[in-house]
Amino acid sequence: MRKPLRKAIFPVGGLGTRFLPATKAMPKEMLSVVDKPLIQYAVEEAKAAGIEEFIFVTGRGKSAIEDHFDYSYELQHTLEVRGKKAELELITGLLPLPGQVAYIRQQEANGLGHAVWCARNLVGNEPFAVLLADDLVQSDVPCLRQMVEVYNEVGGNVVAVMDVPREQTNRYGVLQIGKEQGRVVEVEGLVEKPKPEEAPSTLSIIGRYILQPDTFAHLEKQQPGAGGEIQLTDALAQMTGRSRFHGYRFEGRRFDCGDKAGFIEANIAFALKHSKIGPAVRRTIMEYAKQIEK
Template identity: 75%
Template sequence: MRKPVRKAIFPVGGLGTRFLPATKAMPKEMLPVVDKPLIQYAVEEARAAGIEELIFVTGRGKSAIEDHFDYSYELMDTLKARGKKADLKIVESLLPTPGNITYTRQQEPRGLGHAVWCARHLIGGEPFAVLLADDLVQADVPCLKQMVDVYNKLGGNLVAVMDVPREHTDRYGILKTGGESRGVVEALGLVEKPKPDVAPSTLSIIGRYILQPEVMDHLGSQEPGAGGEIQLTDAMAKMTGRGRFHGLRFKGRRFDCGDKVGWVEANIAFAMAHPQIGKAAKQSVLDAAASLKN
């Protein structure tokens, strides 16, 4: 019987150097997109997909993330005293069920694969999801929910994928593709950051994964890959051809919020879709565009 996906890993130990000086004292995962930090979007996406256990792989200086999902007595008492029920409801919605959130440390930055491996004892023998908070997806059906629906039919390993310009293949993990049906692509192999002239395709993995626990065995070899880091893609590549492995062309728009331009684009897109400020945000964009023409 296929085991359900109940656990999700959030690797949040990175330094966020591309956003300095903003990230000197604040985790990059706490950068806001309109009125929510990136990590909250990721957690809400996981919850919408039925994830029950949240596992954060943190590092030094990440206590703000723990505080964000913790009970703030002073704030909540103040909101109650002032009768701000709507704001109180927002803050209360951040609180996970007691015992359903865990934090573990990645003592040194040795790559995404190493961060995932640091959570191996918390995963046990179950399939699990991995969500990278700086990959933000705007979609009618949350990206991970789309993936869980496909996983429940196919099983195996599943990654979210999108086409990228060939000249950008050296920025991503790229699939060697097989057959495709209804947006589900067979993965015959994976290559981490291949040069454009040798990339097997332009189908790139984004920061959403559903993986079988065997990937931890491959990560345990601690073999360095591209950039001298332990790459998750390298471990996944060893699992292709040994069982079901697919890429899902998810429906939605992905924003690379690890990049300044991508983060600005996300703020504009999410602001225009916001139920309270959407109309004003659209007008502001139109006004800015008009001023550029003049």
């Protein structure tokens, strides 16, 4: 019987150097898209997919993330006294239940594979998800929830994928594709950040994974890959052909919020759909568009 997906890893130990000086004293995962930090979007997506245990792999200077998902007695009391029920619901509704959250320190920034490996003892012998807060997906059905539906059908490892321009394959883990059935494709091989002329396809992994616990055995080897870091894609590549492995072309639009332009684009897209400020933002964009046309 296939084990249900209950646990998710959130690697949040990165330094966020591309957003300096904003991230000098604030974790990049706490940068807000409209009115919520990136990490909250990721946690909400995991909740919607049925995740019960949330594992944060942190680093130095990440205490703001822990505080965000903790009780703020002074703030809550003030909101209660002032009768601000809507605001109170906003901050209490995001809190996981006691015991659902665990934090573990990644002592050195040694790649995504290393960050995932740090959580091995908390995951144990269960399937687990990995969500990268930098990758924000706007969709009617949350991306991880879509993936869980696929996982329940095919089992094994499932990664979210999208086609990228060939000249950008050197930024991603790229699939060697097998049989395709609708949005689901068999994975015959993986290459981490290949040169465009060497990429086996343009179908690339974004920051959403559902993985089996034997992933840790491959990460245990601590073999450095691209950039001299321990790459998750390299471990997954060793698993192709040995276990069921599929890519899923998710429904929705992905924003690379690890990039300044992508982060601004995400703010615009989410603001336009915001129930309160959407019309005002649309008018502002139209005004700027007129200026550009001139």
